[in-house]
Amino acid sequence: MNHDHILLxxxxxxxxxxxLITQEILTRFGSGPLAxxxxxxxxxxxxxxxxxxTDGFVVxxxxxxxxxxxxxAVHGTVNDLAVSGARPRWLxxxxxxxxxxxxxxxxxxxxxxxxxxxxxxxxxATGDTKVVRRGQCDGLYIxxxxxxxxxxxxxxxxxxxxxxxxxxxxxxxxxxxxxILAAREGFENFHTPVSDSRPVHRLVEGxxxxxxxxxxxxxxxxxxxxxxxxEMTTGQDFGMLIRARELPFSPxxxxxxxxxxxxxxxxxxxxxLVMVCAAEVAEAILEFWRTLPEGExxxxxxxxxxxxxxxxxxxxxxxxxxxxxxPSGELLPRIC
Amino acid sequence: MNYxxxxxxxxxxxxxxxxxxxxxxxxxxxxxRACFMEVCGSHTMAIARFAIRDFLPPAVTLxxxxxxxxxxxxxxxxxxxxxxxxxxxxxVTFGDMMRVPGSRSTLxxxxxxxxWIESCYSPVTALELARAHPEREIVFLAIGFETTVAPVLxxxxxxxxxxxxNLTLLVAFKLVPPVLAALIADPELKIDGFLCPAHxxxxxxANAYRPFAENHGVACVVAGFEPLDILYGVEGLLRQKIAGRxxxxxxxxxxxxxxxxxxxxxxxxxYLMPAAVSWRGLxxxxxxxxxxxxxxxxxxxxxxxxxTLQPGRPNPHCLCGEVLKGKIRPAQCALFGVACHxxxxxxxxxxxxxxxxxxxYRFASGVTP
Ligand code: SF4
Numbered sequence: 001m002n003h004d005h006i007l008l009x010x011x012x013x014x015x016x017x018x019x020l021i022t023q024e025i026l027t028r029f030g031s032g033p034l035a036x037x038x039x040x041x042x043x044x045x046x047x048x049x050x051x052x053x054t055d056g057f058v059v060x061x062x063x064x065x066x067x068x069x070x071x072x073a074v075h076g077t078v079n080d081l082a083v084s085g086a087r088p089r090w091l092x093x094x095x096x097x098x099x100x101x102x103x104x105x106x107x108x109x110x111x112x113x114x115x116x117x118x119x120x121x122x123x124x125a126t127g128d129t130k131v132v133r134r135g136q137c138d139g140l141y142i143x144x145x146x147x148x149x150x151x152x153x154x155x156x157x158x159x160x161x162x163x164x165x166x167x168x169x170x171x172x173x174x175x176x177x178x179x180i181l182a183a184r185e186g187f188e189n190f191h192t193p194v195s196d197s198r199p200v201h202r203l204v205e206g207x208x209x210x211x212x213x214x215x216x217x218x219x220x221x222x223x224x225x226x227x228x229x230x231e232m233t234t235g236q237d238f239g240m241l242i243r244a245r246e247l248p249f250s251p252x253x254x255x256x257x258x259x260x261x262x263x264x265x266x267x268x269x270x271x272x273l274v275m276v277c278a279a280e281v282a283e284a285i286l287e288f289w290r291t292l293p294e295g296e297x298x299x300x301x302x303x304x305x306x307x308x309x310x311x312x313x314x315x316x317x318x319x320x321x322x323x324x325x326x327p328s329g330e331l332l333p334r335i336c
Numbered sequence: 337m338n339y340x341x342x343x344x345x346x347x348x349x350x351x352x353x354x355x356x357x358x359x360x361x362x363x364x365x366x367x368x369r370a371c372f373m374e375v376c377g378s379h380t381m382a383i384a385r386f387a388i389r390d391f392l393p394p395a396v397t398l399x400x401x402x403x404x405x406x407x408x409x410x411x412x413x414x415x416x417x418x419x420x421x422x423x424x425x426x427x428v429t430f431g432d433m434m435r436v437p438g439s440r441s442t443l444x445x446x447x448x449x450x451x452w453i454e455s456c457y458s459p460v461t462a463l464e465l466a467r468a469h470p471e472r473e474i475v476f477l478a479i480g481f482e483t484t485v486a487p488v489l490x491x492x493x494x495x496x497x498x499x500x501x502n503l504t505l506l507v508a509f510k511l512v513p514p515v516l517a518a519l520i521a522d523p524e525l526k527i528d529g530f531l532c533p534a535h536x537x538x539x540x541x542a543n544a545y546r547p548f549a550e551n552h553g554v555a556c557v558v559a560g561f562e563p564l565d566i567l568y569g570v571e572g573l574l575r576q577k578i579a580g581r582x583x584x585x586x587x588x589x590x591x592x593x594x595x596x597x598x599x600x601x602x603x604x605x606x607y608l609m610p611a612a613v614s615w616r617g618l619x620x621x622x623x624x625x626x627x628x629x630x631x632x633x634x635x636x637x638x639x640x641x642x643x644t645l646q647p648g649r650p651n652p653h654c655l656c657g658e659v660l661k662g663k664i665r666p667a668q669c670a671l672f673g674v675a676c677h678x679x680x681x682x683x684x685x686x687x688x689x690x691x692x693x694x695x696x697y698r699f700a701s702g703v704t705p
Contacts, residue, residue, distance in 0.1 A: 318349035318563045320387025
């Protein structure tokens, strides 16, 4: 392609559109259902229990330490399926491009989509590309829907959570939000936070044999761990107690939070799994998680309690107790 | 263990718990109670984050003071910022200002309606935007206490030296000692001691608190922001209360000098002069703010656009002033939880998640694990 930037004509349906699709999309994603560019992908499933999710990605900046909007879109969609107890199978890829977007940047993003999809074992089965005028979108937006097959054995419901259950996290908290913030504010030093954008499906599939003891899973994206745990406890007849000393944080993220006065409980991760499980299976799950790079820093961070119903309580680093609240208002816009 | 962890040692904290319990008992045996105020928002945040209140004996209450710059920003100031956004100026603000209510609207709503409003963590963002958009005027919302003033002035200094014509400040700097003086002037004040912020004190000097102790009998302890610093500070206040003393106790003398930081003071003096300003919930307090000197009018959004910051109409039923003085509990305010709640705050004590009213709203039934 001999243009350096996206032009309106790349979305116009004519020759340039065709070129963009064949040269940039089909070369990367054309080996599967997308090959003949059908209007709708034909997919075959063994199971009738499917999970279906959709998400939009508007992160700014488009590229950040640890990833870019492309792998973020794949991981975000894959992770929504994984925490529902599903094996991710197919994704859609909707691209909204701003006139003037450098083609080199688009290629890097598409390369990341391709790599991330291969890593997650998912196929980009359908897609769409639109170009809007300069100023009408901020470089590049992605929408992605995902289809997964429910894994047998998982019965994930809040009403299965019992006092005494354990709360596990698979990795450091807040790395994605901190990386975006650092990138936006131009902090570059010896330990800049790096986004944890990565898939969690292996963490789920690898413990499927213990699914009977797994009550509920979420990925703590927007609003962070505090929001996820509050969503689990609000209106329920149990509470949660977590311990600040057990919470895993990366050094760069922790340093940034100290400097900026951020409460990392409110900051997003994009490659972390929060699980509530029976005490009997907790150790085995942690042990398996720690064999994978994405679960290396996994920790049990707390327990489900019979008292403090509906609340999340934190035992602080110095041993005081307090309520963990959801953040109000906008903390960090456009992190995903 | 790194440097910071040394100030967060749970065993040391447990020892403070015991000491404070003993002192609290001693006070209760005298038939006394103590109410201390942490003056500054940074202390408030640390107290919340590390659950310091959980270490206090029943005879001791710690209330949050007027030291959160966002919370005490007058509604009229927000109105002016919204007006400037409506005129097509780019507004740059610390993010937590977005949902603070003006008389009629918020910056968040103004942005949703098409205003260009950028939230930032550092004033430098305003400089970058001013360079990137020479055709637009960038208005930086310059709020804050003594500690925020210097970085904002440093930014302004750069703008001046690089002759950037399109950057202005909407100034609402505030000063800690005058508002404490205003609180203290109330004969019914129920505050026994101030936990004074180390960083503000590093600028203004610990001497600034002496009149409170000497003329009004309010104990003052200058403390750092690590949890053990704060526990130590509370212990110091409690000891003064039990002994019936009121002095200025500078526990942070590794940074805070009696006379403060002369370099920062000179920079402030060069650009700014004291003025009477309006505080949300407290009204106009003489010499409690800093405004740009007339010779820098070109950088003053207010003067350049002939705005007059009308003191906004605070809700006449908001009793924040009384809450801040420790005279009533938030729940005694008729608006509490009805017209005023965290998603629709009316007074400063509800704006910040750690303000007294917001804290009481959320933790209404107390933590009793
Ligand atoms: S509840 Fe609201 S209106 Fe009442 S004192 Fe508190 S902040 Fe003011």
